[in-house]
Amino acid sequence: MNIAIIGTGYVGLPSGIGFAKLGHNVTCVDINKSKIHSLQNGILPIYENNIEQLFLEVVNENLTFTTSYSCINEADIVILAVGTPQSNNSEKADLKYIFEAINEICKNLRDKNKYFILATKSTVPVGTGDKIEQIVHKINPNIEVVSLPEFLREGYALEDFYNPDRVIIGSNSDKASKAIKELYSHIDSDKILITTRKSAELIKYASNSFLAMKIHFINEIADFCEKSGANIGDVALGIGLDSRIGNKFLNVGPGFGGSCFPKDTLAMLGMAKELGVGVSLIETTIKGNNDRFKKIANNIKDMLKDIDNPKIGILGLAFKNGTDDCRQSPAIEIIKEFIKNYQNINVYDPRAINNAKGILNDNVNYTNSIYECANECDLLVILTEWDEFKDIDFLKLKDCIKVKKIYDTRNIINFNEAKKYGFDVINIGVKN
Ligand code: UDX
Numbered sequence: 001m002n003i004a005i006i007g008t009g010y011v012g013l014p015s016g017i018g019f020a021k022l023g024h025n026v027t028c029v030d031i032n033k034s035k036i037h038s039l040q041n042g043i044l045p046i047y048e049n050n051i052e053q054l055f056l057e058v059v060n061e062n063l064t065f066t067t068s069y070s071c072i073n074e075a076d077i078v079i080l081a082v083g084t085p086q087s088n089n090s091e092k093a094d095l096k097y098i099f100e101a102i103n104e105i106c107k108n109l110r111d112k113n114k115y116f117i118l119a120t121k122s123t124v125p126v127g128t129g130d131k132i133e134q135i136v137h138k139i140n141p142n143i144e145v146v147s148l149p150e151f152l153r154e155g156y157a158l159e160d161f162y163n164p165d166r167v168i169i170g171s172n173s174d175k176a177s178k179a180i181k182e183l184y185s186h187i188d189s190d191k192i193l194i195t196t197r198k199s200a201e202l203i204k205y206a207s208n209s210f211l212a213m214k215i216h217f218i219n220e221i222a223d224f225c226e227k228s229g230a231n232i233g234d235v236a237l238g239i240g241l242d243s244r245i246g247n248k249f250l251n252v253g254p255g256f257g258g259s260c261f262p263k264d265t266l267a268m269l270g271m272a273k274e275l276g277v278g279v280s281l282i283e284t285t286i287k288g289n290n291d292r293f294k295k296i297a298n299n300i301k302d303m304l305k306d307i308d309n310p311k312i313g314i315l316g317l318a319f320k321n322g323t324d325d326c327r328q329s330p331a332i333e334i335i336k337e338f339i340k341n342y343q344n345i346n347v348y349d350p351r352a353i354n355n356a357k358g359i360l361n362d363n364v365n366y367t368n369s370i371y372e373c374a375n376e377c378d379l380l381v382i383l384t385e386w387d388e389f390k391d392i393d394f395l396k397l398k399d400c401i402k403v404k405k406i407y408d409t410r411n412i413i414n415f416n417e418a419k420k421y422g423f424d425v426i427n428i429g430v431k432n
Contacts (some may be wrong), residue, residue: 149204
């Protein structure tokens, strides 16, 4: 098939690479000229596990990049994968990029009777597909507007592309649903659900809200463990063995972040208010998660309260492992909470330093390794669950850190190994 993908971000680009690898002809469109120029020259603007090699195999072969929307005239399917960030002044998603893209599609469409599918992968409020349809059908009534929500996890985008738990198709057109099923012919048909556009739009928000709630739930249980003396590691394992709960998304941490959970839970709140319905569990999750950033920051301040002019080492800036993305990163939000009080903060992240610099500027010292970050520190704090931090060389660390104290907010380091080298490790969800 000929596919045009509008947007070359964390969803559009991996999807374009995936479809091209499957043999489709893919043209990715973006208004960002420098991004398109980099991509045309084989340079990736984002980091994703295993993306580089696949990208180089298809770029400028059956995967091309352009700033022009004219490619939609040859497309069988046009996929909208532009950002829908949270609005500045409300909980709702900002749809300006969606409607700018729709406007460009209408402007560039030459054959006003051409049949093609317009599939929205971007996360959009329930009912947006109807609004898109009203606009495009004024130009061409033969455009089939479909909801095709994306469930890729950053850092695992290609893994989730090739092996998704499900493909949700929101359409009441058999022809369109059939064409999308063909696009996903690499997926077992029992993993493909065809439903209405509005249900497909809500499935996306409800999924992310439930996962965010699950994370907040286990973080609150961790707080309970810290006071009661139970062990969160065993409690999470124990409840996860119940197949109705499942063992995923029960990893404790400093709270959830990223470009999706925070904005999607807020958008659910905004939509619910407009509909006059309550989403109290989601509302509590949002508040509780934001409070957790403050709680972790206060714990750090408390650990340093008796030290004059303390030096802190922070391991992890990305919102999670496997990505360079710092948008709504718990690590960044926590650093912001205490950056005013401390001038001596070293930070290290395997991938996200460049993105973090755009947020933290020169308020912290950027370092190039765990050990450089820990050098002469009174406290080392782990905020992102990078695999590199799971294998810290404690013998090497002992020689550079001033105080052997580690606050591991992801419970990822080997506690007993660290103790062997005399480290005082403070975990989440155990009575320290
Ligand atoms: C999420 C959804 O998982 C994905 O299906 C959707 O398409 C986009 O939003 P993503 O935002 O990339 O994906 O990250 P995810 O892996 O879900 O993690 C989100 C946040 O939760 C991160 O800050 C992560 O560190 C945190 N997290 C995740 C936990 O704290 N504990 C967990 O067990 C899992």
